[in-house]
Amino acid sequence: MEFTIKSGSPEKQRTACVVVGIFESRKLSLSAERIDRVSKGYISDIVRHGDMEGYLGSTLMLYNVPNILADRVLLVGLGRERDFKDMEFRQAIKSAVKLLNETGAYEAVFFLTEEKVRRRELGWCIEHAVIAAGEVVYSFNHLKTENSDVRRPLRKITFSVPMRSDLPVAEVMMARGIATAEGIEFARDIANNPANLCTPEYLTEMARMLESMYKEISVTILNRAEIEAEKMGAFLAVAKGSEVEPYFIVLRYTPAGVQKTSPTVLVGKGITFDSGGISLKPAADMDHMKFDMSGAAAVLGVFRAIADLKPSIDLVGLIPACENMPSGRATKPGDVVTSLSGKTIEILNTDAEGRLILADALTYAERFSPEAVVDIATLTGAMVVALGHEAAGAFGNNDTLVRSLVNAGEESADRAWSFPMWSEYGEGLKSHFADMANIGSGGRAAGSIVAAQFLSKFAGKYNWAHLDIAGVAYKEGKEKGATGRPVSLLVTWLLNREDRENEAMG
Ligand code: BES
Ligand code: MN
Ligand code: ZN
Numbered sequence: 001m002e003f004t005i006k007s008g009s010p011e012k013q014r015t016a017c018v019v020v021g022i023f024e025s026r027k028l029s030l031s032a033e034r035i036d037r038v039s040k041g042y043i044s045d046i047v048r049h050g051d052m053e054g055y056l057g058s059t060l061m062l063y064n065v066p067n068i069l070a071d072r073v074l075l076v077g078l079g080r081e082r083d084f085k086d087m088e089f090r091q092a093i094k095s096a097v098k099l100l101n102e103t104g105a106y107e108a109v110f111f112l113t114e115e116k117v118r119r120r121e122l123g124w125c126i127e128h129a130v131i132a133a134g135e136v137v138y139s140f141n142h143l144k145t146e147n148s149d150v151r152r153p154l155r156k157i158t159f160s161v162p163m164r165s166d167l168p169v170a171e172v173m174m175a176r177g178i179a180t181a182e183g184i185e186f187a188r189d190i191a192n193n194p195a196n197l198c199t200p201e202y203l204t205e206m207a208r209m210l211e212s213m214y215k216e217i218s219v220t221i222l223n224r225a226e227i228e229a230e231k232m233g234a235f236l237a238v239a240k241g242s243e244v245e246p247y248f249i250v251l252r253y254t255p256a257g258v259q260k261t262s263p264t265v266l267v268g269k270g271i272t273f274d275s276g277g278i279s280l281k282p283a284a285d286m287d288h289m290k291f292d293m294s295g296a297a298a299v300l301g302v303f304r305a306i307a308d309l310k311p312s313i314d315l316v317g318l319i320p321a322c323e324n325m326p327s328g329r330a331t332k333p334g335d336v337v338t339s340l341s342g343k344t345i346e347i348l349n350t351d352a353e354g355r356l357i358l359a360d361a362l363t364y365a366e367r368f369s370p371e372a373v374v375d376i377a378t379l380t381g382a383m384v385v386a387l388g389h390e391a392a393g394a395f396g397n398n399d400t401l402v403r404s405l406v407n408a409g410e411e412s413a414d415r416a417w418s419f420p421m422w423s424e425y426g427e428g429l430k431s432h433f434a435d436m437a438n439i440g441s442g443g444r445a446a447g448s449i450v451a452a453q454f455l456s457k458f459a460g461k462y463n464w465a466h467l468d469i470a471g472v473a474y475k476e477g478k479e480k481g482a483t484g485r486p487v488s489l490l491v492t493w494l495l496n497r498e499d500r501e502n503e504a505m506g
Helices: 030-038 042-047 086-100 121-139 164-192 200-213 223-230 233-239 286-309 354-368 381-387 397-413 423-429 447-457 487-504
Strands: 001-008 018-024 059-063 072-080 107-111 156-162 215-222 245-255 264-268 270-274 315-324 337-338 344-347 372-377 392-396 415-420 464-468
Touching: 001 107, 001 121, 001 164, 018 030, 018 086, 030 042, 030 270, 042 059, 042 072, 042 372, 059 086, 059 344, 086 121, 121 156, 121 164, 156 233, 156 337, 164 200, 164 286, 164 487, 200 215, 200 245, 200 270, 200 286, 215 223, 215 337, 215 464, 223 233, 223 245, 233 315, 233 337, 245 286, 264 354, 264 487, 270 286, 270 354, 286 372, 286 487, 315 354, 344 354, 381 392, 381 447, 392 397, 392 447, 392 487, 397 415, 397 464, 397 487, 415 487, 423 447
Parallel strands: 001 156, 018 072, 018 107, 107 156, 264 315, 264 372, 270 315, 372 464, 392 415
Antiparallel strands: 059 072, 215 245, 245 315, 337 344, 392 464
16 A cells, blocks of 8 residues: 555546545534535435435445546435544544445545644644554465455555645654554564464564564574573473474564664564463364464564664564474473573463463563563463453563553554552562462462462563453454454554654754
């Protein structure tokens, strides 16, 4: 998909389609009004007949609108004007793009930013219109041999901005949107690939691909022997039951002119399939566990977006990658292992494997003297119970850090919500036989916080936050598949950090 920006009037666009908004109930947006005037009441007539009420996400395609140069005019419902906020803006864009993608229009010019600009800056609108459009046109069809290439004529989307003086900012933010959208798409492709294709080795190939694409990215990969030499006993305990080789992937992004000092570290859970191990999961929906490397996919997606945008930041990515499988060699409930930190862990449930591989990755992060470490993981089913599919859970040992992530989530419409980390939640992690157990004694109570408490024991030496993305990383049902979340949140957060650092340096 190609994106461009221009400034002009809706009636004068020589294009396949112009897109204008209608508010509920039946209130024309500025651009719709303009088309209405030029077409001598054509739009208001239609609206008066009740064919377009302006409900959020509704659409109506019009052909041969009098005195309009475009072949088509697409009316898109924006909902109530006073409720037209970030999520509504995204929804309107998505509905319009979805419909366009099913018509013969090869390009379209959108006039949807002007009403939104009153609440948000124009740049935000452009950035997020690009991201939302990218989400809709995404498809994952390469594993189908039949009907896999439906002809999609829509090639180009242009966003109209109110004034010529808006163009420079809009261009910059469009570039940000495009880079983020590509990072999201990259993450979605990786996560959607099934576990027989998306193996730990495949994740190393994706990291190597980024390394060859961008001179700012370098990659180091530890194989099993090297992971053993490092003494990552918790990670190895998870990898043990599988026939595929585990890898520990280290990515580093350093743009020209940036000193390698104290980087920001992103850690992504890379379980390419989570069967539960000997604590085997039930059969129903077990296929979802191919998405258990979504944290790793998000880290790879963020690296791609960041390497495109080249902000002056120092960034490290860590991905422990393996399968969690049952076998004669697999870890058994009750086994005690020694983690990289030296702390011993009694593995009471082999299905609580994410925290084990992350524990060693978090200890590994210490060697970078990081300014902040953020791990991203499909860590607990309890997360879905707590927040559903709307927001990721945010946890950590530093309130400022956690708040900055929640704010970036709000800003990017890729939400996260923070949870308490009172130490009482971690008390059930005591073990009779080791320094700690990998599950709490409290059963299902506050499972996501207990998991975060476990992680916190390995993150004591730096500012740390944890995003539990079990509810947001993928969708079920009709739109089943990876979402690429929280790439957008993290890219926004990292770019905000760059701004903050520049300010600090004066
Ligand atoms: N990968 C799962 C968490 C998960 C569940 C993600 C559902 C997405 C959807 C994780 O490894 C896991 O199995 N967690 C257990 C922890 C329990 C054994 C303490 C869980 O949530 O049931
Ligand atoms: Mn598990
Ligand atoms: Zn898991």
